[in-house]
Amino acid sequence: MPPARKRARSYDPAKTRAAVFAQLAHVRKAVRGLTPEQLALPTRLGDWTVRDLIAHIGMAVTAVHRALDRPAPARQDVTVVQWPFATAASAPAIADFTRNVAADHPDLDAYLADVDSSLGTLLDEHPGSRLLETNAGALPLDDYLVTRTVELVVHTDDLNAAVPDLEVPYDRHALAAATRLLADALAVKAPGGSTEVRVPPYAVVQCVEGPRHTRGTPPNVVETDPLTWVRLATGRVGWADAVAGAKVSASGERADIGGLLPVMA
Structure with a gap:
């Protein structure tokens, strides 16, 4: 008899949304206190500086904005657990986009404030079932927000590793x-x-x-x-x-x- 098929994990949409905003808020608070010297520090991400890394954190959140700007796909064709395997193929384009964002937004605090505000507006306007075309395939908005917790937690850790004694906290639900x-x-x-x-x-x-x-x-x-x-x-x-x-x-x-x-x- 074949083994029972594993049931896909589900995520609480309200907790996920709250976690994205909470982790972004932790990053925003830390960014406000960084000096020009700290922003110029290297990171463990190739030639990215701390400034580039922070720009990328904002860019990772606005991936939601860009996906909502495109027409909704006709049907879902992947599950959220497939998303981690799709990121490597996008790495070169992401690196170029990140550098452009960093150059275009010298005031990172203002940039992240705008990211936070605009994300809230978009999530009020769109249901969690709205399909998005992502780098992994077509996913519902609620599922794609789960992937944003990964981006935020991973890059918060990169930020903490780059700036001595920064200690940006991790939202419990984002980390979970x-x-x-x-x-x-x-x-x-x-x-x-x-x-x-x-x-x-x-x-x-x-x-x-x-x-x-x-x-x-x-x-x-x-x-x-x-x-x-x-x-x-x-x-x-x-x-x-x-x-x-x-x-x-x-x-x-x-x-x-x-x-x-x-x-x-």
Whole structure:
């Protein structure tokens, strides 16, 4: 008898929308206090400066604006869990767009304030079921907003890594949504039931082909915290370094998932 098909995870649209605004607000507050010297600091994203990174955060949110400017697709043709796999192909265009945004908006605080205000207006005008043409395919607005939590959390972490002692906080619901989507993407990339990946308190997924456990403690277990998982899933930290630094515990012969990471580039 074939295994039961896994039910797709659902996200609370109201919590997702609130999380996007909350995380953007955290970034806006941090940006107001940055000096020109801090804005010129390098980041771990190639040749991007902190200024470029902040411009990109705003640009990632206005991806919603640009999608709503286009005609709605006739039907949905992907699910939200497929989005992480589509980002790498857009990287060169995103880098060029980011530099243009940074050059065109010298006042980053004003830019992010406008992004925040205009997003609120758009979400008041459009239902969550409105289909958008995205880089991954046609998705409902509510699902696409889940992907914006990933962008905001990942790049907030990049910002914190670039500016010493900045410590921009992470909205709990934004971090939860980002963690869950990236964990589900791993399960899609490596389907199976031999390994359990735990990211308490937000996600548990089964992945990797092999014997499936049905009760008791799984023979292969990976466990880490949400931020470490986000960093692993997006290539900000390597598997070997995370294990060596005791940021990940991995037990069992199928618990080494380093070859499956990152799931999003």
